[in-house]
Amino acid sequence: MNKKFITSMVLAAAIIIISYVIFTNISAQEVGTQEGDAAADFTLPSYNGEERSLSSYEGNIVIMNMWASWCEPCTEEIPELMEFHQQYEEQGVIVLTINMNSFERKQEQAEKFVEQFDMRQTPALIDEEGEVADLYNLQYLPTTYIITRDGTIAEKIAGEINFKQLEEKVADQL
Known part of the structure; x- marks a missing residue:
């Protein structure tokens, strides 16, 4: 009887462990940079002097745009991104712009870019x-x-994007 009890307990423990491993692996989402991954979190300073984390926008749809002031396609798309932010912010859409400062030729150019396109209306990091x-x-x-x-990457777009394309891409999430 003692041997049966021990065998039953070991079997029950094995079932519990296997179930835990199976169910936690199914529900665990990998953090990464590809579609379907959980977006990797970070904290950066903003042009408004505050620090912001990507995770602080959870619950919103985030359009995270990476740019540099010398980048011509960046210059072309930023006005439409700012307009998109203004039009959809009340629906929980945030345009989060990030200056790739380590790619800049001069920091002053990035600051002028932010002023020129009135980017302080959005989180500009x-x-x-x-x-x-x-x-x-x-x-x-x-x-x-x-x-x-929920913080999942729905899409990655390398290259310029416009207002209409953004509308099409977030329409099913609104």
Whole structure:
């Protein structure tokens, strides 16, 4: 009887452990930079003097745009990103712009860019040391990530994006 009890307990423990491993692996979401991954969190200073974390926007759709002041496609798309932010902010859409400061020729150019396009109306962050560039393996400017309300990367867009394309890409998430 003692042997049966021990065998039963070992079997029950094995079932519990196997069930735990199976169910936690199914529900665990990998942090990364590809569609379907949980967006990697970071904290950066903003042009408004505050520090902001990506995770502080959870519950919103985040359009995370990485740019540099010398980048012509960045210059073309920023006005539409600012307009998109103004039009959809009340629906829980945040345009989060990140200056790739380590790619800038001069810091003053980035600051002028922010002023020129009135980017302080949105969270405008500064990747001073290239932390986010490295974290997201940035290879092209501009690069935009669309992040769902639960922090999952829905899409990565390398290259310029416009207002209409953004509307199409977030329409099913609103």
